[in-house]
Amino acid sequence: MRVPLSWLAEYVELIPGTTPEDVHAALVKVGLEEEDVHTFELEGPIVVGEVLEFVEEPQTNGKTIRWCTVRVAPDGETAADGGDAVHGIVCGARNFFVGDKVVVTLPGAVLPGPFPIAARKTYGHLSDGMIASARELGLGDDHEGILRLSTLGIDAPVGTDAITLLGLDDAAIEINVTPDRGYAFSIRGVAREYAHATGARFRDPVEQSKPADASGDAFPxxxxxxxxxxxxxxxxxxxxxxxxxxxxxxxxxxxxxxxxxxxxxxxxxxxxxxxxxxxxxxxxxxxxxxxxxxxxxxxxxxxxxxxxxxxxxxxxxxxxxxxxxxxxxxxxxxxxxxxxxxxxxxxxxxxxxxxxxxxxxxxxxxxxxxxxxxxxxxxxxxxxxxxxxxxxxxxxxxxxxxxxxxxxxxxxxxxxxxEAPVREAIMLPRGFVSNLIGVEYTDDEVHDALAEIGGVVTVVDDGFTVLPPSWRPDLTGREELAEEVARLVGYHRIPSVLPVAPPGRGLTRSQRLRRQTADVLAGAGSTEVLSFPFATADENARYGSADGSAVASVRLANALDQSTPFLRRSLLPGLIGAARRNRSRGLNDLDLFEIGLVFLPEAGRTYGSAELPVGDAKPSDETLAALDAGIPPQPRHLGVLLVGDLVTKQPGRVAEPVGIADALDAVRRVVLATGAELEVVQGAHQALHPGRTAELRVGGQTVGYAGELLPALALELDLPRVVAVAELDLDAVIAATEPAVEARPIGTLPAATQDLSLVVGADAPAADVAAAVREGAGELLEHLHLVDDYRGSGVPEGSKSLTFALRFRARDRTLTAAEASDAKNAGAALASERFGAVIRA
Structure with a gap:
């Protein structure tokens, strides 16, 4: 809402010299947000002039100008710019006549733009000023001709200050009106608020107009x-x-x-x-x-x-x-x-x-x-x-x-x-305002504040009854009345005290683990991004399905961008878009992640068909259940994208380009932060390199994929050949973890370490072989990890050698080498049974 100060002053007393900034400061005290100050941005001298004569002068460019003689000051007086009373002015407009009163901007004036006016040589004449149009003065959009004062019903003496004459010396303050303060979309409402803030006398314009007698010859x-x-x-x-x-x-x-x-x-x-x-x-x-x-x-x-x-x-x-x-x-x-x-x-x-x-x-x-x-x-x-x-x-x-x-x-x-509904009085118990706001208000303060906003306040035994004014439909309960008291008495009375959270409140377990996940990735050097949750049909089909099967997508009824009308099924399109934008700006080495919702509707099912409840009462459980049923599954995913070099080239160290291992490292950090156990197996995804894709499992359930984008796809997206990505269902990971993680005791007895090299078929998944070794070795095996995957001389064609580092420990005794070897051999035996593994000499 923009409020001209001259208009505001008609209904509330403004102290002479009050600036727009003063009015803004006063309104802020009663909760109205300041936005801007608007003026006509004019500087004089701008005066009323009279056209004495003009000569039509056709030009070689096909245009005809008028060389005008204009009186800008009374006879015998000096013009406002210090020059003669009569000026010669070149004008291109043709809508005025001899004797017309016009607005003349003299040399030294400034019009909106800013556009300074000066005497200048043009069309063979020295034009000593300019005759202005309505648009040039900021009064309107008309620029077809100059402004003739007679069209405004004005006949002012020559030399009169036109800025004051036309009201162009006024200014307007702009405030932001929140949805509950609709009465402030009027000069009447803002004047009343200014009176509340300053104590100035308010003159209600409604009381200055007497309604017509509605019993006369009424229109039907x-x-x-x-x-x-x-x-x-x-x-x-x-x-x-x-x-x-x-x-x-x-x-x-x-x-x-x-x-x-x-x-x-x-x-x-x-x-x-x-x-x-x-x-x-x-x-x-x-x-x-x-x-x-x-x-x-x-x-x-x-x-x-x-x-x-x-x-x-x-x-x-x-x-x-x-x-x-x-x-x-x-x-x-x-x-x-x-x-x-x-x-x-x-x-x-x-x-x-x-x-x-x-x-x-x-x-x-x-x-x-x-x-x-x-x-x-x-x-x-x-x-x-x-x-x-x-x-x-x-x-x-x-x-x-x-x-x-x-x-x-x-x-x-x-x-x-x-036939407007009868307003009902609101019961305001004594002490309610003080208890809600946290400030001790006297009964007189409460009474006077509510009466000042126009309420009819009646004192009763246990408090007040308040009939809100007709212009305040937002005052529907005692909480709103308490807010009015706090606002009018002054927000400065409310102390800045940090409240103590009641026991049992705070972040939920899921919120805490999500935040912990983001902290872990950010601490490892990743940058969190937020992308729009919109995608194309091709993006949803490519990234939203691992095996390329048809998928359903939620189409927006009123999309912000018609090129991306669907809700995303994957975070990867947004991460890829962020990588492309950053690389186009010279940032080639990127480590990005995003945590956000994806939308996975079931094929053939219609969503959003439930009727929306009205807003005047709390919806029933049945209504909420129907609304929930109309919403597609929206799990929260984690997406990771790395491109370029993880370690840049520097003296004494070669560059280390990113790869699938770095995406897996990010996933392992996340899963470790949640307390879950990650299982990585060979996987396949239509958007990822077939030989460099890992399926991610937690608790035996597939929760996502990691790998490298197909090189052809990366090339199509103007990205380097190697783009490491990962995406997992973070909600599923958190749900698979135990609420409380039990800390394992640190073994104090000596450990026995041994290596185990097994020759298996080249297509045998290393993770499955490791699982067989772990299961066969039994409870003495404390730790196992793959240290080498060798294919070459000494290994039969079509086979590979997997070397595992094993660590054995007993909690009640020192293991002998024989016990460790027996456990290792037991693990090798089970691997041999399942995969035909042979111990490599």
Missing amino acids: VEIRDDAPIRGRVGSAVFATRVVRGVDPARPTPAWMIARLKLAGIRSISVLVDITNYVMLELGQPIHGYDLDALRGGIVVRRATPGERLITLDGKERTLHVEDLVVTDDRGPIGLGGVMGGSETEMGESTSNVLIEAANWDPVSIARTARRHKLPSEAAKRYERGVDPEIAAVAVTRVAQLMADLAGGTADTGGSLIH
């Missing part, structure tokens, strides 16, 4: 809502007023144009500008109809299937049965609370106007605005809640301005339907 209005949402009718308040004999060609006053411009709204016509002005002033959206274009009375209802409406933006819209529409005898003439229709639009031929101010159901308006992608200024206010008590005042204010500025005559009476 009927509300028929046969399908209310959440039991609430679409419109509970509807006020109208008729103004006859308006002149739509009259100029909008300069002060109104300037205020609208600072507030972020462009001037259109005097009739439309007035409705926008009152909307900003009171927070009540207004719509004006060309009365003569209406057919019969107005009926407010829900749209019927197939109905269409051409809105003011010129687009034809197919209406939904939940949409609230304003209709006459021909059908829909407006999308209630969002945008009017083109058939009854106020235009150049309008002479009689029907003014409408209504109060629409916030949920209906929010759904309609999003359904039709129409985030209008009206919808923005209605979906946050508009004061239901000011509709009649608003139409009266519009009628008054149309009479004053457009020459109309307002009918003495108006129509009003007012």
